[in-house]
Amino acid sequence: MDIDRKSDTRTEFAKFGFVEASQRIEGLHAKFVRHEFATHVHDTWAVGAVLSGAKDISPKREPRRVVTDGDCYALPPHRPHAGRSVSDHCEYVMLYVPDQEWREQCAAYGVDPEKFLNSVSSRPQFARQLASFVGLVLRYPEMVAKWTGEWAVFCEAIFSPPGCTEFAQARVASACGSRDFRIVRARDYLREFWDKNVSLAELAREASMSTYELCRRFSATYGLTPHRYQLVLRLTSAKSQLLQGASISEVATDTGFSDQSHLGRHFKSVFGVTPGTVVREAARSREK
Known part of the structure; x- marks a missing residue:
């Protein structure tokens, strides 16, 4: 807290x-x-x-x-x-x-x-x-x-039903596939502008549907809400940069987080470890 x-x-x-x-x-x-x-x-x-x-x-x-x-x-x-x-x-x-x-x-x-x-x-x-x-x-x-x-x-967190883990969501994504080209377009838009502040209204316009329909269909297809999906994209990029030797402060700025603690809080919630742990393991690997 x-x-x-x-x-x-x-x-x-x-x-x-x-x-x-x-x-x-x-x-x-x-x-x-x-x-x-x-x-x-x-x-x-x-x-x-x-x-x-x-x-x-x-x-x-x-x-x-x-x-x-x-x-x-x-x-x-x-x-x-x-x-x-x-x-x-x-x-x-x-x-x-x-x-x-x-x-x-x-x-x-x-x-x-x-x-x-x-x-x-x-x-x-x-x-x-x-x-x-x-x-x-x-x-x-x-x-x-x-x-x-x-x-x-x-x-x-407060409006969505509980009980859907990151692992289960990944299985939902593979099972549902890419059935709706509008949702694929929304996903691609998030991937292209992963480091930008993409609002639900902007994404809904890109997908030509209401925000409610977008959230419902996107979650059903990929197991994550649009903003959660974008958050994971940012964190995945952050982990990749850390493994390549970038500093935590540089990565936090580059991936759209205000500081190291902001990055660390979300990073651990998704990956289970802190950015510092990844940096130490990456350094140890390079020394071998």
Whole structure:
């Protein structure tokens, strides 16, 4: 998780940041003990998760709506709500996403935005994913803005059904083959511009289909969403360069990652080892 955790539950803090990607996306990581929010609304979607403690988000004079450790929720624009700790503290993260951007991402994965996390639900994994992405927004906003694939990969993780491993996806690709020339065209486009920031809308135009149809057909054929496919292309190129003796910092820049830690996080998630491990093994091989 990319969020710094505080051990002292009595310490209050609030960290705010934003990125100017396709639309402005804001993040908040906060912990309150005594502070109470007045009833208010946002003009964006408010997607939140409690990391520890508990809070009541209901407006005054309405039934309590308590969100506790590991719970998540999403509020549509202009939905009245408040907030106050109902334990010794409440530490949480929030993501504020413009309505158009949130609905476009939901449509791409066939998700009804009105039903997604419509009520408080216990989803510890989603809470961790949200905390990790908010951490990126707060620490490395230029990275998220530079490559909107970070945002797309996060949306893929929360909207796509679980249980599909990289190995199983590879088998799906070989079984499905290249049945739809539009999907092949989209794949070739990603291969040609693997180091560019290719948006779903741009790729959908190239394939002459909607973003939802593109995501669905592309995933069925290749076992990966378009942005995940592009991410793997970048990482494969990074590994090849590392094996040829390039430095980690040079490779990170060349393959579109903001720094070594950004590259390392995704590299290990796909290959199971860090870039440093590959560099050491490559150097050892050359010495033989």
